[in-house]
Amino acid sequence: KQEVTQIPAALSVPEGENLVLNCSFTDSAIYNLQWFRQDPGKGLTSLLLIQSSQREQTSGRLNASLDKSSGRSTLYIAASQPGDSATYLCAVRPDTGNQFYFGTGTSLTVIP
Amino acid sequence: NAGVMQNPRHLVRRRGQEARLRCSPMKGHSHVYWYRQLPEEGLKFMVYLQKENIIDESGMPKERFSAEFPKEGPSILRIQQVVRGDSAAYFCASSPPGQGQSPLHFGNGTRLTVT
Numbered sequence: 001k002q003e004v005t006q007i008p009a010a011l012s013v014p015e016g017e018n019l020v021l022n023c024s025f026t027d028s029a030i031y032n033l034q035w036f037r038q039d040p041g042k043g044l045t046s047l048l049l050i051q052s053s054q055r056e057q058t059s060g061r062l063n064a065s066l067d068k069s070s071g072r073s074t075l076y077i078a079a080s081q082p083g084d085s086a087t088y089l090c091a092v093r094p095d096t097g098n099q100f101y102f103g104t105g106t107s108l109t110v111i112p
Numbered sequence: 113n114a115g116v117m118q119n120p121r122h123l124v125r126r127r128g129q130e131a132r133l134r135c136s137p138m139k140g141h142s143h144v145y146w147y148r149q150l151p152e153e154g155l156k157f158m159v160y161l162q163k164e165n166i167i168d169e170s171g172m173p174k175e176r177f178s179a180e181f182p183k184e185g186p187s188i189l190r191i192q193q194v195v196r197g198d199s200a201a202y203f204c205a206s207s208p209p210g211q212g213q214s215p216l217h218f219g220n221g222t223r224l225t226v227t
Contacts (some may be wrong), residue, residue: 004154034215043116043203043220044155089155091216098168099145099157100216 002027004092006103013080014111021075021106023090028068031093035064035075037086038105044089047075052095080110114139116206117186118219125194125226133189133222137206144187145216146179149201161187194226 003026013019023033032051036044048057048064050073056065063076073090087107091100117136125131137144146158157171161181172179176194181187191198201223205216 036218041223043118044205044216044218046215046217049215091155098160099171101157102147102155104152104154 002092002094002101004101004103006106008106010107012109015082017080018078019080021088023073023103025071025092028071029095031095033066033073034091036089038089039086082110082112085110116204116217116219118204118222120222123222123224127195127226128193131191131194131224133202134186135204135219136186138217141206141208143207144181145205146189147203196226199224199226
């Protein structure tokens with residue numbers, strides 16, 4: 001069974017810093033991996049989707065990388081802003097099966 | 113283009129009552145997933161449906177829980193005889209056909225409280 005771990009569980013940084021969030025998964029037979037953000041009391045907003053054949057995806061200040069063989073993905077946030085404060089979740093879709101497996105998230109606080 | 117719509121946003125039920133949660137997927141999406149999020153826990157898969165078909169219900173409790181996605185209308189997650197342990201946030205996500213290539217889009221969830 002796929003297990004997804006996110007480290008750290010919580011992170012607090014001053015505004016303007018670059019930061020990296022980590023996601024690891026136990027089974028490298030994945031179809032794709034998706035990063036989300038979740039604001040308190042809200043749903044999940046899709047940030048980036050990386051197919052298993054890709055190494056990275058970029059959107060604005062966000063860059064996600066995927067190393068399938070080692071079971072790792074990172075989300076890099078450049079020049080962090082207070083509006084980036086949220087919980088960041090990664091989800092893995094295996095090669096077989098229909099469900100996405102989620103990590104428990106990293107709670108990010110960007111201090112003005 | 114409206115996103116995934118879930119209602120109600122908040123639902124309070126007494127133990128033993130029924131809870132009905134609704135999800136309208138994004139326009140053009142025919143795949144619906146239901147997830148449950150308990151406090152301090154990650155999202156747990158419950159069920160995956162396509163129009164008029166349950167594809168995978170491996171995450172659904174065997175009793176009291178059921179889901180449907182009719183030809184017309186929203187997907188419904190139904191919980192009968194609710195218990196306090198059912199209190200959680202329930203999220204619906206949708207994706208278009210050929211869903212492996214496309215990101216999941218989530219609704220804002222229904223927060224169920226059982227008193």
